[in-house]
Amino acid sequence: MTPPSAPSTYSLALLEEILQKRQEEFSEQFSAVQPSVAPRIPRQTPKSERDEVFAKLAAAAASLTILPEKEALYLEQQVSDLLGFEVSSTLEEKKLTCSFGKIQALDVFSLSPQAHPEDMVSVRGARIKRGRPSLGWAKQTEVSDANRYLLANHLVLLEDWHHKYAHYKNWYRWRKLLLINPFDRISVVVELASFTLPNPMQYQFGGSPALIRASQAWSPRAQGFVCVFFIPDASRAQSGVQQL
Amino acid sequence: MTQVLWFEQFFSESLYATVLEGFALNEQAAAEKKLLAILELAARTILLEETEPAYQAEVAELLSSGDTNAITAWLSQQLLSITDALRERLERTILQIQAQLAAKSSSAILHSV
Numbered sequence: 121m122t123p124p125s126a127p128s129t130y131s132l133a134l135l136e137e138i139l140q141k142r143q144e145e146f147s148e149q150f151s152a153v154q155p156s157v158a159p160r161i162p163r164q165t166p167k168s169e170r171d172e173v174f175a176k177l178a179a180a181a182a183s184l185t186i187l188p189e190k191e192a193l194y195l196e197q198q199v200s201d202l203l204g205f206e207v208s209s210t211l212e213e214k215k216l217t218c219s220f221g222k223i224q225a226l227d228v229f230s231l232s233p234q235a236h237p238e239d240m241v242s243v244r245g246a247r248i249k250r251g252r253p254s255l256g257w258a259k260q261t262e263v264s265d266a267n268r269y270l271l272a273n274h275l276v277l278l279e280d281w282h283h284k285y286a287h288y289k290n291w292y293r294w295r296k297l298l299l300i301n302p303f304d305r306i307s308v309v310v311e312l313a314s315f316t317l318p319n320p321m322q323y324q325f326g327g328s329p330a331l332i333r334a335s336q337a338w339s340p341r342a343q344g345f346v347c348v349f350f351i352p353d354a355s356r357a358q359s360g361v362q363q364l
Numbered sequence: 365m366t367q368v369l370w371f372e373q374f375f376s377e378s379l380y381a382t383v384l385e386g387f388a389l390n391e392q393a394a395a396e397k398k399l400l401a402i403l404e405l406a407a408r409t410i411l412l413e414e415t416e417p418a419y420q421a422e423v424a425e426l427l428s429s430g431d432t433n434a435i436t437a438w439l440s441q442q443l444l445s446i447t448d449a450l451r452e453r454l455e456r457t458i459l460q461i462q463a464q465l466a467a468k469s470s471s472a473i474l475h476s477v
Contacts, residue, residue: 129386129387129388129391129469130383130386130387130395130465130466130468130469131465131468131469132387132391132394132395132398134464134465134468135395135398135399135402135461135465136398138398138402138461138464139398139401139402139405142402142405142406143405146405146408146409149409150409150412150420150424206418208418212441213443291441352419352422353422
């Protein structure tokens with residue numbers, strides 16, 4: 121398309137008119153979209169509704185199912201309302217291999233190799249393994265606390281992992297996630313520390329000893345079945361362990 | 365040092381300059397401000413349209429922050445189709461503005477004759 125030939129002078133007033141018109145159109149189209157500043161206040165969810173949400177999460181976790189998109193979105197919305205902050209199974213078009221699955225107890229050294237046995241106050245019996253974690257060595261400032269809650273997911277199974285390996289590795293590293301044990305109603309804010317699992321066919325997630333203990337993921341009721349979601353705005357989620 | 369705006373990389377500089385040259389020299393600075401405001405609105409419209417409703421508020425917050433580095437970093441994570449759409453729509457916006465300005469200008473010339 122060839123631009124029309126330039127006239128002697130254009131009218132500044134007309135440009136002003138165009139600008140005003142476009143501003144009006146913009147505010148009309150996006151009047152409902154206000155920058156989010158206020159934190160979402162947890163709604164007082166009735167007990168029956170809470171029970172229903174946890175039952176749904178527990179059923180999905182125990183059956184290792186992949187929910188249909190609509191159902192998953194609805195469930196995420198319900199969980200977000202219950203928690204008071206947003207959780208989601210996809211973030212910036214990226215997702216985990218699954219949101220529901222069984223968690224394997226991993227040694228802390230495969231997730232955070234610079235940890236010292238003396239640092240591990242909460243789980244002294246954790247086995248030591250030499251070897252670099254798949255997301256690389258963490259700087260001392262990144263993982264200062266060996267008892268932090270670290271999670272692994274076998275991201276290698278993602279369809280386009282091998283095409284976007286470098287970008288993904290950077291993006292997923294230390295990403296904040298929310299792990300929910302729906303059976304004991306415990307949630308833990310965790311960080312993704314590794315993208316490989318020793319036994320990916322049997323387990324969907326791996327957890328550091330501190331995480332396994334704090335989330336009670338292997339309680340007689342939970343039997344390792346958990347749900348994991350992204351936290352789009354991690355600053356709104358209270359870190360650590362929460363009894364829901 | 366002139367600050368580079370986050371959406372400036374998505375339209376042709378020569379096309380933009382053609383429109384600016386159409387204004388009288390003493391009006392060009394004011395015209396540039398208005399033109400950039402229109403293009404920013406167009407860019408924000410496109411990006412908000414392409415964003416899922418659930419995240420629109422966050423994107424709107426980011427775009428209205430005017431933080432060039434943060435917006436550029438965010439844009440680099442978006443799909444190529446979004447940045448392509450942005451490029452195409454911004455150039456189309458410039459052409460539309462130019463056509464509107466030229467139509468008014470030529471009708472003024474006709475009336476004077």
